[in-house]
Amino acid sequence: MRLRVEKGVIGIAVSARANVSNLIRRKDGIQTGEDQQEVCLYIPDPSAADLLIIQNESQSGASRAELHSVDLFRPSPQPQQPTSEPFNCEHHPS
Secondary structure (H helix, E strand, O other), X not given: OEEEEXXXXXXXXXXXXXXXXXXXXXXXXXXXXXXOEEOOEOOOOHHHEEEEEEEEOOOOOOOXXXXXXXXXXXXXXXXXXXXXXXXXXXXXXX
8 A cells, every 4th residue: 555644653454354353464653754655464365354444553642644545466376474574565566
């Protein structure tokens, strides 16, 4: 996805279908920046994914982000990657 964090720090997660408590999330918070950022999240079973969640992770108050686009890619088979680790966007050009 492409986004710009205007204020604070945000977290990105995707919930499992019919269970919003079961999240696949990035461990790292996405910091304020002047430019759009490309952010990836590896989802091992896309058919089980449901909601995209963007949440405030700032310790000092509210955060604000501008979401520009969301793209889904089905990567070629790779060794299993931990779902909590940031996914390498370089293999998936926009």
